[in-house]
Amino acid sequence: MFLKMAWSFSDDRPIYSQIIEQIKQFIVSGEIKPGDKLASVRDMASEAGVNPNTMQRALSELERTGLIYSQRTSGRYITQKEELIQDMKNELANEKINMFLQSMQQIGYSKEQVADLIKNYKEAENK
Amino acid sequence: MSELVLECKGLTKKFGRKTALDNIDLKLGRGKIIGLLGPNGSGKTTLIKTANGLLAPTGGKVLINDKIPGRETKKIVSYLPDQTYLPQWMKIDGLIEMFSDFYADFQPQTAYEMIKSLNINPSEVLKTLSKGTKEKVQLILVMSRRAQLYLLDEPIGGVDPATRDYILDSIIKNYSENATVLISTHLINDIEKILDEVVFIKNGSIMLHNSVDDLRESEGKSVDAIFREVFKC
Amino acid sequence: MLKKLIKHEIKATSRFMFVLFATLLAISVMMAAVMRFNTGSGDLYLSSVAGRLSIGHYNVFWEILSVFIILAYATVNIAAGCAMFFYAINRFRKNLLEKEGYLMHTLPVSAGENISAKTIVSVMWTIISIIAIIISVVIVCAISVGKPFFTNLHNFLLSNGVQTMLNSGKFWIIAFEFLICILAELMNGYLHIYASMAVGYSINKRRAAASIAVFILLSVISFAVSAPFVYLFPNMFSNDHIHFAIWCEIILDLLTGIGFYFITAYFLNKRLNLQ
Numbered sequence: 001m002f003l004k005m006a007w008s009f010s011d012d013r014p015i016y017s018q019i020i021e022q023i024k025q026f027i028v029s030g031e032i033k034p035g036d037k038l039a040s041v042r043d044m045a046s047e048a049g050v051n052p053n054t055m056q057r058a059l060s061e062l063e064r065t066g067l068i069y070s071q072r073t074s075g076r077y078i079t080q081k082e083e084l085i086q087d088m089k090n091e092l093a094n095e096k097i098n099m100f101l102q103s104m105q106q107i108g109y110s111k112e113q114v115a116d117l118i119k120n121y122k123e124a125e126n127k
Numbered sequence: 128m129s130e131l132v133l134e135c136k137g138l139t140k141k142f143g144r145k146t147a148l149d150n151i152d153l154k155l156g157r158g159k160i161i162g163l164l165g166p167n168g169s170g171k172t173t174l175i176k177t178a179n180g181l182l183a184p185t186g187g188k189v190l191i192n193d194k195i196p197g198r199e200t201k202k203i204v205s206y207l208p209d210q211t212y213l214p215q216w217m218k219i220d221g222l223i224e225m226f227s228d229f230y231a232d233f234q235p236q237t238a239y240e241m242i243k244s245l246n247i248n249p250s251e252v253l254k255t256l257s258k259g260t261k262e263k264v265q266l267i268l269v270m271s272r273r274a275q276l277y278l279l280d281e282p283i284g285g286v287d288p289a290t291r292d293y294i295l296d297s298i299i300k301n302y303s304e305n306a307t308v309l310i311s312t313h314l315i316n317d318i319e320k321i322l323d324e325v326v327f328i329k330n331g332s333i334m335l336h337n338s339v340d341d342l343r344e345s346e347g348k349s350v351d352a353i354f355r356e357v358f359k360c
Numbered sequence: 361m362l363k364k365l366i367k368h369e370i371k372a373t374s375r376f377m378f379v380l381f382a383t384l385l386a387i388s389v390m391m392a393a394v395m396r397f398n399t400g401s402g403d404l405y406l407s408s409v410a411g412r413l414s415i416g417h418y419n420v421f422w423e424i425l426s427v428f429i430i431l432a433y434a435t436v437n438i439a440a441g442c443a444m445f446f447y448a449i450n451r452f453r454k455n456l457l458e459k460e461g462y463l464m465h466t467l468p469v470s471a472g473e474n475i476s477a478k479t480i481v482s483v484m485w486t487i488i489s490i491i492a493i494i495i496s497v498v499i500v501c502a503i504s505v506g507k508p509f510f511t512n513l514h515n516f517l518l519s520n521g522v523q524t525m526l527n528s529g530k531f532w533i534i535a536f537e538f539l540i541c542i543l544a545e546l547m548n549g550y551l552h553i554y555a556s557m558a559v560g561y562s563i564n565k566r567r568a569a570a571s572i573a574v575f576i577l578l579s580v581i582s583f584a585v586s587a588p589f590v591y592l593f594p595n596m597f598s599n600d601h602i603h604f605a606i607w608c609e610i611i612l613d614l615l616t617g618i619g620f621y622f623i624t625a626y627f628l629n630k631r632l633n634l635q
Binding site: 179180181182183197198199201202204206208210211212213214216221225228229230 | 361364367368371372375455459460461462463465466467468469470629630631632634
């Protein structure tokens with residue numbers, strides 16, 4: 001089964017780690033569902049416009065963490081273990097929170113101030 | 128089959144008083160897509176021509192699969208020059224037949240598939256085609272071989288973006304663990320993502336030979352940005 | 361691989377040669393028609409021109425057209441004879457020393473095979489050209505003179521003198537040696553040209569001029585190699601020693617031919633300068 005995914009890469013970081021991030025992103029966003037079959041390394045590399053070795057490296061890494069598993073004859077699949085996916089979601093969420101807090105810090109807000117800001121924001125929305 | 132598909136040992140090439148290649152040492156492994164990056168006149172084309180036997184070294188040597196360039200190495204090297212070089216009177220059919228005749232590793236079915244997928248009529252004579260189409264035909268013939276070393280000299284130089292994507296995609300799709308593709312170019316931005324390794328060449332000397340991932344990791348920049356720094360005028 | 365190169369070379373050159381031979385055939389037929397139309401009785405054409413010119417414009421038109429056809433016939437025949445020479449030069453240059461060289465020198469063949477293929481095919485076309493010219497002359501004679509031509513030819517072949525010659529072994533031996541000699545001379549000639557071009561095109565500028573200069577130089581060397589023979593054996597061209605002369609020529613051609621071959625191969629291998 002061939003999956004059309006929207007890849008986008010930035011210049012300054014290794015491609016393989018960006019591939020890993022984006023696949024995780026696709027899982028979180030639902031573009032790939034648990035249990036989905038992935039296309040061959042070559043097809044995925046072609047679709048993403050990246051080197052096949054790089055794609056292989058990323059997929060191997062994801063296999064190592066268990067997010068992807070492979071069946072020798074039929075190919076690679078996204079895991080169906082809900083808790084692994086949930087763990088990954090939480091990890092991504094924490095990374096994003098970290099980045100957010102750092103950028104807020106750059107404009108002068110501490111963590112406690114940020115918590116207050118969010119509370120006020122929520123209350124304003126509810127009105 | 129040697130581990131190194133291409134090796135240069137102290138390779139030097141002089142044209143009269145001008146030194147185009149200066150004591151080059153280079154080792155290229157298999158199963159890689161490698162960029163040979165440098166400004167015009169840095170020696171990229173000269174290096175490629177010594178590898179495919181069109182130029183003889185002045186000093187040192189170049190080895191393809193542990194052999195000196197000659198009849199045997201030409202069987203496993205697929206070369207794409209950076210100009211229209213095929214006999215213009217020939218039809219595409221005739222060229223496919225000729226390549227099938229001379230190269231044991233040529234796959235005519237692959238060539239026909241690619242020709243058809245681009246809506247090119249195989250019974251056309253080369254002379255009647257546009258420049259862009261001629262370049263695509265040349266690329267298709269080169270990529271339809273199951274060679275061990277592909278030498279592509281400025282394949283994306285003068286082409287439009289859609290053709291460029293097609294060329295880069297066919298390089299990815301053609302990938303094999305035994306084969307290595309060496310792409311010479313000065314347009315790094317466009318091809319960075321498909322490269323395993325890059326070789327920087329300047330004034331006939333190798334300045335750098337590293338993997339793209341490692342470079343991005345250690346420098347925190349794209350290879351394009353690193354290139355601009357290294358080759359600043 | 362050599363066979364494949366020869367096959368490709370024949371394919372590449374046959375279009376031009378076909379056009380040449382077709383033109384030769386057409387002009388021969390036209391020439392024959394001119395001769396036939398104007399002589400009818402088999403007299404020499406030119407002697408009757410004077411008589412015709414005075415009778416009205418219509419005949420003058422035909423006379424002038426006839427003259428053009430005769431000139432064209434002569435031109436095409438000379439062209440057919442020289443064509444191979446110029447065409448071979450052009451072909452060698454275009455296919456091995458210019459852009460197409462990027463293809464030919466990266467095919468899995470040796471420089472020697474490329475040279476051999478070109479030489480063999482050039483010699484082949486030259487021999488065919490000569491035969492074509494002979495056939496063209498025969499056509500013109502046969503058609504314009506008519507039946508008498510064949511009767512005369514038949515009688516000539518059956519005459520005493522010719523029969524004795526055809527029956528003597530010596531004639532056939534010499535004819536055979538002569539043919540070998542022609543082959544050797546043609547091969548030598550083309551290799552001489554190819555060597556000159558391979559050397560001339562190894563530099564960047566004035567390549568054609570350089571090729572001509574090298575051609576002359578190689579001719580001088582060739583001559584120098586053969587001169588001792590002529591000096592040492594001044595009687596060799598007499599009837600008794602004709603065998604010796606022919607074989608000397610064949611061997612000299614082979615020697616210089618091999619020299620030219622290696623010069624060409626060296627320059628294509630080590631001094632190739634595709635631009």
